[in-house]
Amino acid sequence: MTGALPREPAPQLYTFEQMNLQVGTRLQFITHRTLRPIQHFSTVIGWIKDEYLIVKIPMDQGAPIALREGDKITLRVFSGVNVCSFAAVVERVFGRPLLYAHVTFPVEIQGTNLRTAMRVKVDIPAHVKGEEFELSGFLVNLSVSGALLESKRQLPEEAQQVTVQFTLLTEPDKRQVMISTQAAIRNVNGAEGKFAYGLQFIDLDPAHYMMLQNLTYQALIADRQKIV
Known part of the structure; x- marks a missing residue:
């Protein structure tokens, strides 16, 4: 991949x-x-x-x-x-x-x-699962179209698509919203017991898309050091 x-x-x-x-x-x-x-x-x-x-x-x-x-x-x-x-x-x-x-x-x-390219540094717990496997990790960057997931466990080599779940805080009321979406695995890197997976979201809910777009916007106007 x-x-x-x-x-x-x-x-x-x-x-x-x-x-x-x-x-x-x-x-x-x-x-x-x-x-x-x-x-x-x-x-x-x-x-x-x-x-x-x-x-x-x-x-x-x-x-x-x-x-x-x-x-x-x-x-x-x-x-x-x-x-x-x-x-x-x-x-x-x-x-x-x-x-x-x-x-x-x-x-x-x-x-x-503000399209797929702009990614924001984050540290969000995430859960990934497929038909016969699941693992937990952390999203280390996030965009409207995908994310980079780091985990101590390795996904099966044949895995092409997964369900990824994570929670975002809405603005301005800080309400927790669970996001669950399908994602394609686009790239894999592993070193020293840590694996990184580039995920591309598939058919993301429009409301969740807006939340991710706002997250990117807030980083752009408030703290560009968070932009990857």
Whole structure:
């Protein structure tokens, strides 16, 4: 069995309409005043097309971040199927009690499709079974189309398809949801008593697909170090 799960696709250029921006959309607000960019979170209030966007000033420890006219920022937003980002400049700052800002309208928007490629590092107990075997292990990365399972036990060499079960926490209420789906075994690696199996999901429930998509999105906007 050969073939690994695909890697993250290269960014592409998108139009403003393709970004599918909505009032109230949550976005990542990245400032560049220091050597290392600082990530905050904001929401979209509105826009005047081809003129400016209106965004909420991010909060940090209960207070609005320092923001000045002329500051260069990067905004990143989830469109539903894509993660889009673009550079902007702060044009006008409205302080308390309004706490919003006008920033330049996006000129060049780069987007990455949330498809099979983007995988998130996880550590989730999982159970795998076939017609005459079963074993437990841990999912070490996860995407909308598959996962990498590590186990101390080896699956039968003839195994081509399995049922995999694991639990995810929903946002924002942290409710546990059991996911059970068929998966094809796409690649196998073993070393020092540990076996790794690349699994590709088959006919995943649409609701579970959305949960995995949201998991990927949260990692993209909150902690890109989790992206494999």
